Amino acid sequence: MSEIGLFETIHSARAIRHFRPDPVPHELLTKVLKAAIQAPSAGNRQDWLFVVVTDHAQRRRIADIYRRASAWVREVYLGNRRPTHMTDEQYRKFWAGGVYLHEHMGDAPVLLLPCLRVAPRVLPESIPAQVRVEMESTARWVAGASIYPAVQNIILACRALGLGTVLTTNHVILEAEVKRTLELPQDVRTFGLMPIGFTDDKFGAVKRRPLGEVVLHDRFGNPWRS
Numbered sequence: 001m002s003e004i005g006l007f008e009t010i011h012s013a014r015a016i017r018h019f020r021p022d023p024v025p026h027e028l029l030t031k032v033l034k035a036a037i038q039a040p041s042a043g044n045r046q047d048w049l050f051v052v053v054t055d056h057a058q059r060r061r062i063a064d065i066y067r068r069a070s071a072w073v074r075e076v077y078l079g080n081r082r083p084t085h086m087t088d089e090q091y092r093k094f095w096a097g098g099v100y101l102h103e104h105m106g107d108a109p110v111l112l113l114p115c116l117r118v119a120p121r122v123l124p125e126s127i128p129a130q131v132r133v134e135m136e137s138t139a140r141w142v143a144g145a146s147i148y149p150a151v152q153n154i155i156l157a158c159r160a161l162g163l164g165t166v167l168t169t170n171h172v173i174l175e176a177e178v179k180r181t182l183e184l185p186q187d188v189r190t191f192g193l194m195p196i197g198f199t200d201d202k203f204g205a206v207k208r209r210p211l212g213e214v215v216l217h218d219r220f221g222n223p224w225r226s
């Protein structure tokens with residue numbers, strides 16, 4: 001298996017939702033996990049935990065939670081419109097893939113849950129009340145910034161090694177059940193549920209909105225010109 005270059009990896013790391021049942025060799029998973037922990041985190045705290053679920057019964061339990069949580073998310077999506085940058089066909093495929101995974105999460109030979117310990121920060125008395133309020137509310141808002149860079153490393157490492165994966169988050173609606181199943185301590189929160197495995201799907205190039213629509217140069221209204 002030959003690994004591919006960084007930019008090809010980035011441009012072709014499509015969401016993969018169909019998995020072959022073949023087990024993923026332990027060394028490959030270790031390589032993916034080593035890539036994960038090279039990521040940055042706030043204050044270099046590395047308060048992360050990565051739960052790798054390969055046991056068949058555990059996978060089925062987690063998949064059942066994902067399936068039930070996804071039924072609620074599906075109701076929300078049914079009320080949403082297709083994003084204008086996607087064609088009907090692209091949206092149909094996205095939807096079909098998502099719904100397939102709702103029922104088949106447990107088919108992936110590996111389920112990886114990136115987690116963080118999220119103990120509340122004790123702020124010093126010297127901080128003014130208004131600033132404390134801002135610090136406390138924004139802390140929750142940016143908490144994921146200390147785990148999602150690791151998630152992206154996982155996505156890219158999987159792609160480079162020929163493994164499929166996708167970041168999913170529907171399970172958080174029923175996170176208490178997930179935590180009970182995995183016997184996770186109170187202060188650990190799960191930020192994703194990533195099926196990993198070999199796939200018969202094609203990686204292909206991801207399709208994204210053009211730079212000119214999403215990048216601003218110096219100020220709002222002045223699009224980036226490539």
Ligand SMILES: Cc1cc2nc3c(=O)[nH]c(=O)nc-3n(C[C@H](O)[C@H](O)[C@H](O)COP(=O)(O)O)c2cc1C
Nearest residue numbers: 013014015094097098101166167168169170206207
């Ligand atoms: C924060 C986040 C949450 C996501 N949650 C789910 C999910 O619950 N289920 C799912 O099938 N895909 C989920 N995805 C995957 C997105 O649908 C996918 O990244 C997007 O459609 C682009 O797919 P592509 O890379 O194949 O173009 C999530 C992605 C992100 C970044």
